[in-house]
Amino acid sequence: MEIGKIDSPKTVLVVAAHPDDPEFGCGGTLARWADQGCRIHYLICTAGDKGSKDLEMTSERLAALREGEQREAARRIGAADVVFMREPDGEFEPSLRNRERIARHIRELTPDVLVTHDPWRRYQLHPDHRNVGMCALDAMVAARDHLYIPQLFREGLMPHAVPEILLYGPDTANCWADISGSVDRKLDAIRAHVSQVTRIQELDDRIRERARQAGKAHGLPLAEEFYRIEQR
Numbered sequence: 699m700e701i702g703k704i705d706s707p708k709t710v711l712v713v714a715a716h717p718d719d720p721e722f723g724c725g726g727t728l729a730r731w732a733d734q735g736c737r738i739h740y741l742i743c744t745a746g747d748k749g750s751k752d753l754e755m756t757s758e759r760l761a762a763l764r765e766g767e768q769r770e771a772a773r774r775i776g777a778a779d780v781v782f783m784r785e786p787d788g789e790f791e792p793s794l795r796n797r798e799r800i801a802r803h804i805r806e807l808t809p810d811v812l813v814t815h816d817p818w819r820r821y822q823l824h825p826d827h828r829n830v831g832m833c834a835l836d837a838m839v840a841a842r843d844h845l846y847i848p849q850l851f852r853e854g855l856m857p858h859a860v861p862e863i864l865l866y867g868p869d870t871a872n873c874w875a876d877i878s879g880s881v882d883r884k885l886d887a888i889r890a891h892v893s894q895v896t897r898i899q900e901l902d903d904r905i906r907e908r909a910r911q912a913g914k915a916h917g918l919p920l921a922e923e924f925y926r927i928e929q930r
């Protein structure tokens with residue numbers, strides 16, 4: 699199956715744990731949508747301030763570096779904007795406060811598609827990937843009825859039910875997007891994360907090979923895979 703009913707969404711919200719997750723997880727699909735005129739909004743939940751093996755690096759310097767890299771990567775994808783929640787890396791909690799912050803975003807932007815981590819991916823080690831995925835889905839539920847987080851409604855933010863949710867890095871996939879025409883942009887955007895990527899050629903090969911494997915059984919030369927949930 700190709701990407702579902704909403705093949706060319708107007709507005710997409712990507713809720714990701716760290717700078718670089720959107721590009722690795724679904725950069726080809728995002729670039730393709732951007733080319734179709736879709737407005738893509740990034741919400742990056744943590745500062746990514748611990749992802750370094752450089753023993754001289756500090757969290758403050760790394761956070762600033764990674765925000766800059768994420769802005770550049772989003773520009774290469776064609777995204778409309780990037781918002782940073784700046785929670786500490788590795789410590790994001792699916793708290794009511796964070797749920798409210800994401801729900802506020804959903805009501806403000808009224809996306810057709812919400813894209814986030816699959817929180818049910820087995821053996822996923824990074825706590826932020828589990829917790830951000832879960833919190834984004836909880837926020838999606840809170841965004842759809844006015845009595846959830848009544849403060850939002852009082853501020854004039856109307857309920858919004860996101861019609862389609864796509865989970866990247868899925869435990870099992872039920873939806874595949876053709877990225878043959880956009881894989882180069884995905885790779886180019888990944889390269890913007892200078893502090894995170896080494897051995898570029900190897901990385902390119904690995905990503906292409908993974909995309910080939912994902913598309914193989916579905917007649918697509920190169921694909922990204924998702925678990926898709928429809929909300930009626």
Ligand SMILES: [Zn+2]
Nearest residue numbers: 715716719827
């Ligand atoms: Zn991550």
